[in-house]
Amino acid sequence: MLLSSVVMLFVGFTAFAQVIPDGLYYIFSEVNGNYVIDDNGSNVYNGNNIHIWKLNKTKAQQWKVENRNGGIVIRSAINNNFVIDDNGSNVYNGNNIHLWEYNGTKAQLWYPQKVSSNRELFVLRSALNRNFVIDLNGSNASDGNNIHLWEYNGTKAQQWVFLRVGEVEVNDIIFETLFGL
Numbered sequence: 001m002l003l004s005s006v007v008m009l010f011v012g013f014t015a016f017a018q019v020i021p022d023g024l025y026y027i028f029s030e031v032n033g034n035y036v037i038d039d040n041g042s043n044v045y046n047g048n049n050i051h052i053w054k055l056n057k058t059k060a061q062q063w064k065v066e067n068r069n070g071g072i073v074i075r076s077a078i079n080n081n082f083v084i085d086d087n088g089s090n091v092y093n094g095n096n097i098h099l100w101e102y103n104g105t106k107a108q109l110w111y112p113q114k115v116s117s118n119r120e121l122f123v124l125r126s127a128l129n130r131n132f133v134i135d136l137n138g139s140n141a142s143d144g145n146n147i148h149l150w151e152y153n154g155t156k157a158q159q160w161v162f163l164r165v166g167e168v169e170v171n172d173i174i175f176e177t178l179f180g181l
Contacts, residue, residue: 018067019112020122020162024077025063026055030121030159032141036061037084037160039099040144044079047087048099050147052136055168062165071109071127073102083108084134086149091129095149110134120162123152133158 027037029052038053042060055061062077063084074084076099085100089107102108109127114120124134126149135150139157152158 019114020065020067020072020120022065022067024165025065025162026057026061026165026168027063027074028055028161028163029136029141030156030161031136031139033161035141035143037063037147039076039078042078044076044082044099046082046100050084050097050099051144052141052147053143057168065162069109071111073108074110075102084110086126086128089128091126091132091149093148093150097134097147097149115159122160122162123158124160125152134160 029035029037034054035052036055038051039060040049040051042058053061059077064075064077064080066073066075076082081101082099083102085098086107087096087098089105100108106127111125111127111130112122113125114122126132126134131152132149133152135148136157137146137148139155150158
């Protein structure tokens with residue numbers, strides 16, 4: 001009886017282990033390490049678009065990771081009441097990812113899956129349907145290109161590097177090391 005309780009406790013604990021520790025991050029695209037997930041125009045309102053933009057270290061590019069229910073909520077550094085959200089809780093290829101006031105729904109919960117053992121490279125799976133992930137439209141790294149939901153296909157467009165805000169230094173050596181540029 002005691003052994004089964006210990007096993008249940010251990011299994012329960014590991015199921016909720018933090019894959020990405022709570023903290024403030026830039027979320028870099030694996031397509032091009034110069035681009036990060038960005039809050040369009042630094043605006044904070046329901047429905048404001050989330051896209052990528054070249055790293056400029058503004059708060060629009062900083063995201064607070066908060067572990068919750070075995071996944072993560074990704075909060076805006078501009079206003080922590082707003083999070084990265086799957087538009088309308090819809091699950092289909094191309095559904096927009098935008099900013100929305102936190103409401104605790106599955107549309108705002110993401111399950112990070114580590115895809116590299118030598119660095120912090122993740123796929124962000126939707127709590128609504130884990131076959132769908134946050135994806136960079138057309139694998140195109142350019143200012144303003146959209147972030148949307150897409151069925152998992154294993155491409156770099158669906159892979160994201162989480163680096164703590166205080167640890168990011170923009171120079172060629174770091175980006176060459178992290179992204180092979």
